[in-house]
Amino acid sequence: MIHFDLLKIGNSPKITTAEDVRADLELDKIIGIASNKDRLVAETWLEVLLLRDSSEDIMRYRQEAVKDALVNREAVQKMYLLAREAIEKARREVFIPRLDDPTLVVYETSKGIEILVDAVEKLLTILTSAKFSSKAFSELMSSLTENIDSEFISSARNIAKILAYGEGIDFSVNIGNYNCLKNPVLLVPKERNSLISKILSIGKEYTFSIDPRDEAGLQVLADIKRWVLSQIATTMLNAYNRLRNFFEDLAKQLSFYIGVINMNDFFEKIGLPKTYPEVNPRKLSFENLYCLSLAISTLSKPTPNTLDSDVDGSFAILITGANRGGKTTFLKAIGQALLLTRAGLFVPAESFIIPTPGAIYTHFLREEERRMSYGKFEDEIRRFRSIVDSLKRGDYILMDESFSSTNPVEASIVAENIVSALVDSGINVAYITFLHDFIYRFTNRYSKKTVLLVPERLKDGTRTFRLVRGFIQPGYAMELWRKISATLSYSTSPSPTV
Amino acid sequence: MEYKSILGERGRAVDEQVLYDLRISELLEDILGRERDEFLRSLYLEPLNNEEIAVFRLNVFRDLMRNEVYNAVENFVEKIRESIDYIELEKEAYEQHKLGLHLDAALSYIEAVESFYNDLKVLGIRSQGLLNFLNYLQSIVESRSFRLMKERAYEAKKARDGIKIRVKIIGNRIKVRRYDEGEDLSAIIKNLFSRFKEGEVEEVKHIRVTSEMSHIHAAILEGAFKFYRKEYEILKRFMEDFQKIVDDGVMRFAKEVKFYLTYVRYMKKVMQPEYLFTIPNFTCDGSINVKNFYNLLLLRSGRVVHNDISTDGVKRVFVITGMNSGGKTTFAISFGQLAYLSTLGLPVPATEASLPFFTSIMTAFPAREDPRESMSRLEQDITKALKILKQANSTTLVIANELFSTTTSEEGFQLARLFLSELNRKRAYCLFVTFIPGVASIDFTISLVAMPSPEDPMKPSYKILPGSPPSEYMAVRIAAKHRLLYNHLREMLR
Numbered sequence: 005m006i007h008f009d010l011l012k013i014g015n016s017p018k019i020t021t022a023e024d025v026r027a028d029l030e031l032d033k034i035i036g037i038a039s040n041k042d043r044l045v046a047e048t049w050l051e052v053l054l055l056r057d058s059s060e061d062i063m064r065y066r067q068e069a070v071k072d073a074l075v076n077r078e079a080v081q082k083m084y085l086l087a088r089e090a091i092e093k094a095r096r097e098v099f100i101p102r103l104d105d106p107t108l109v110v111y112e113t114s115k116g117i118e119i120l121v122d123a124v125e126k127l128l129t130i131l132t133s134a135k136f137s138s139k140a141f142s143e144l145m146s147s148l149t150e151n152i153d154s155e156f157i158s159s160a161r162n163i164a165k166i167l168a169y170g171e172g173i174d175f176s177v178n179i180g181n182y183n184c185l186k187n188p189v190l191l192v193p194k195e196r197n198s199l200i201s202k203i204l205s206i207g208k209e210y211t212f213s214i215d216p217r218d219e220a221g222l223q224v225l226a227d228i229k230r231w232v233l234s235q236i237a238t239t240m241l242n243a244y245n246r247l248r249n250f251f252e253d254l255a256k257q258l259s260f261y262i263g264v265i266n267m268n269d270f271f272e273k274i275g276l277p278k279t280y281p282e283v284n285p286r287k288l289s290f291e292n293l294y295c296l297s298l299a300i301s302t303l304s305k306p307t308p309n310t311l312d313s314d315v316d317g318s319f320a321i322l323i324t325g326a327n328r329g330g331k332t333t334f335l336k337a338i339g340q341a342l343l344l345t346r347a348g349l350f351v352p353a354e355s356f357i358i359p360t361p362g363a364i365y366t367h368f369l370r371e372e373e374r375r376m377s378y379g380k381f382e383d384e385i386r387r388f389r390s391i392v393d394s395l396k397r398g399d400y401i402l403m404d405e406s407f408s409s410t411n412p413v414e415a416s417i418v419a420e421n422i423v424s425a426l427v428d429s430g431i432n433v434a435y436i437t438f439l440h441d442f443i444y445r446f447t448n449r450y451s452k453k454t455v456l457l458v459p460e461r462l463k464d465g466t467r468t469f470r471l472v473r474g475f476i477q478p479g480y481a482m483e484l485w486r487k488i489s490a491t492l493s494y495s496t497s498p499s500p501t502v
Numbered sequence: 503m504e505y506k507s508i509l510g511e512r513g514r515a516v517d518e519q520v521l522y523d524l525r526i527s528e529l530l531e532d533i534l535g536r537e538r539d540e541f542l543r544s545l546y547l548e549p550l551n552n553e554e555i556a557v558f559r560l561n562v563f564r565d566l567m568r569n570e571v572y573n574a575v576e577n578f579v580e581k582i583r584e585s586i587d588y589i590e591l592e593k594e595a596y597e598q599h600k601l602g603l604h605l606d607a608a609l610s611y612i613e614a615v616e617s618f619y620n621d622l623k624v625l626g627i628r629s630q631g632l633l634n635f636l637n638y639l640q641s642i643v644e645s646r647s648f649r650l651m652k653e654r655a656y657e658a659k660k661a662r663d664g665i666k667i668r669v670k671i672i673g674n675r676i677k678v679r680r681y682d683e684g685e686d687l688s689a690i691i692k693n694l695f696s697r698f699k700e701g702e703v704e705e706v707k708h709i710r711v712t713s714e715m716s717h718i719h720a721a722i723l724e725g726a727f728k729f730y731r732k733e734y735e736i737l738k739r740f741m742e743d744f745q746k747i748v749d750d751g752v753m754r755f756a757k758e759v760k761f762y763l764t765y766v767r768y769m770k771k772v773m774q775p776e777y778l779f780t781i782p783n784f785t786c787d788g789s790i791n792v793k794n795f796y797n798l799l800l801l802r803s804g805r806v807v808h809n810d811i812s813t814d815g816v817k818r819v820f821v822i823t824g825m826n827s828g829g830k831t832t833f834a835i836s837f838g839q840l841a842y843l844s845t846l847g848l849p850v851p852a853t854e855a856s857l858p859f860f861t862s863i864m865t866a867f868p869a870r871e872d873p874r875e876s877m878s879r880l881e882q883d884i885t886k887a888l889k890i891l892k893q894a895n896s897t898t899l900v901i902a903n904e905l906f907s908t909t910t911s912e913e914g915f916q917l918a919r920l921f922l923s924e925l926n927r928k929r930a931y932c933l934f935v936t937f938i939p940g941v942a943s944i945d946f947t948i949s950l951v952a953m954p955s956p957e958d959p960m961k962p963s964y965k966i967l968p969g970s971p972p973s974e975y976m977a978v979r980i981a982a983k984h985r986l987l988y989n990h991l992r993e994m995l996r
Contacts, residue, residue, distance in 0.1 A: 006699065
């Protein structure tokens, strides 16, 4: 059996909140570049980016194939084109509107098999002239050359001829219930009637013809023919489906690499760095990581971010501070890079090291949740709950202003409960939040696991859109109060802390 | 040996008004489903005249409510039907097919009778009805004619199975010859393409648009028989020698036993852990003790409440009062249906059911006010009541719903007392639904009350329990809630 697997998707389903992740991390922009308006490429990329399962091995397997596809880009493009054209030609010329007309199905599938067998022959030529080195592409090549030879191609063509339109049928049959005919088996026709075989069959054959005016009789005859062909029609249809499925499979798997080629071209055009990520259970580290979707929107290199942090089982990145400082861009950059990493793709950074190839989930504030009400809060909690159901150790959850639909005091308690539980369960969290109680208590309790980031501001107040490490400053507000009071020479009793 | 009916005896036709009031027709729609057999339908409309027949039927149910027995009987009926269908088809068929149809009718029949006999023998059946039929079957199976038919049918089938021909169709010419050898084209194709992974698996269907037993088929068979002479002779002789196939008694059983099969099928559809059926037990001391009965019709639209009803037989008149829409009428109808089913000899929807065998069930439901009707509704009510009293005896069940409500409640009470006293004197049974609470305190009655829901006293629980009619009313409770009762008002206005 022909076997190849350029993607190693396995049985992985989509992550449960795939649509949220897709929207929150602006995947459509990334996919838009990869697909260059090819719908199949877009579908495949979306699928691969949002798979629930991945592993370091799968990641490496794809990385190798990605590199291979970039080296052999012409062969990949030719094979993809061939597969797509073969499918398209079959779709145009093979017309099977219904499955209850065996005669039609047999004729049409004969035609289809002929078209696709021609394409198989061409595919072999392209493959054998390329120089693939990755496991994925080598397997495709060896499996095809082992299973397809010229004998297969001529036998398949011969069958298409036997069953072509206008040929007679020859079958064996038994007598069953109510003396009806049963178990028809279509047979390979005997050689054309020679004079000798005619003489030999005298007395051994009972022949009759249906009067052309006997319309009912002719209808019965056509029906018998359909009946006999129905069994082989299923076989032919499934043979044709196997062939078509082969090309569809091939096209789908190759489409991922067509996206790779397109994305590579985009990186080169913009001048984004390209790195193949690594996994190190004790590290979360990246250098000049760019937000890909922002680069696509602006067609330029946005401000990159750098981070180097040790990881002990799991981590929490808390991001806080002034708006429009690049917080959300940072969160998206990480999320996108994580997704690209799991898919085996290169990432827009100088280097990218992550502790696990876990799945990525997002819980971003929705505009309609910005108003405070317990109803909204319950919606938010419900949405969070649906994510929790699928979280596993080593996964990542990216949160943007979660739990802002209730007052910060109780939201902090909720957030502290939830985030502590996540981190203690080995889930990695990156969370943009303004919940001060939460940030204060959490960073104190989880100082070793937490990175606090704030937008950078230069001394003169300029925003750099870069995030830097921030620090908790207890009593800072009081301090500030006092300071400003002093500056203004205004004396009050200590005001209640906020 | 003569066949004895599995139904025991037939009953008498039910009163149309009862059918309507107790919604028996709707119940029958559910029980019969798509079954349009008039004979079967009529059986469900005939209450039995005596208890023994009901018990006879219930015992058959006791056997049939065991899955093994039910499956065996159903299978048997199905095969007998098949056999009869073949014989019907024979009438129209070409000679070449007749031979086959006749043989298949015989084969189905033989298989049906033998396997059913063998199954039934070891299933430990206990009902007289099925035991009678088992004996009858034994006499058939052991008869010489049956054994001979079987032997010859098997011989004929073997001959037919040996026929294999090769047919070639080119244009409108058909060539038939004895099959010798050939290569299966389909197998070759399967093998050739198996190197590709399975794609979408689809099945091409052939929907026959012409007969399978046409003159063309007959002609092909004609060709086949030319090369298989001996086999043809065997088939032909079988048909000539065994003209009649299905025994008359077997045929009648297959028809009559559907009464049971239909109901068992219906019970299976309804039954869940909380919705059970039980075999009713007929009491001779006049007592009633029915536990967890429920309304089969309401079950169509969701969950329903279970209720009990009981009496030692001294008091026989139940007066049902209580909150509006509290399930009073449903309770009365449900019990009426249950009683009706028991008089047909059918299992009933309850977990336990002891009750008298009612020789008649009568209903008195309010008539719709009809301007063309010369009598007023009160007149009609009284007429109904009196007609009932005339016929009532100690094995009568009367279901009365809001009778005498189109007069003052004092007069209504008087009428009710009269009616019920009479029924009581005749020792008849009655379920009397009313909103006149006084009726419930008549000394020979049993008072049942529709109870409010314990969680929300504004809503019904649909539980009907023994007790006095509520002393406090819903409207009063609502007034109290808004502090508008006497003491509240006094306090506020002070």
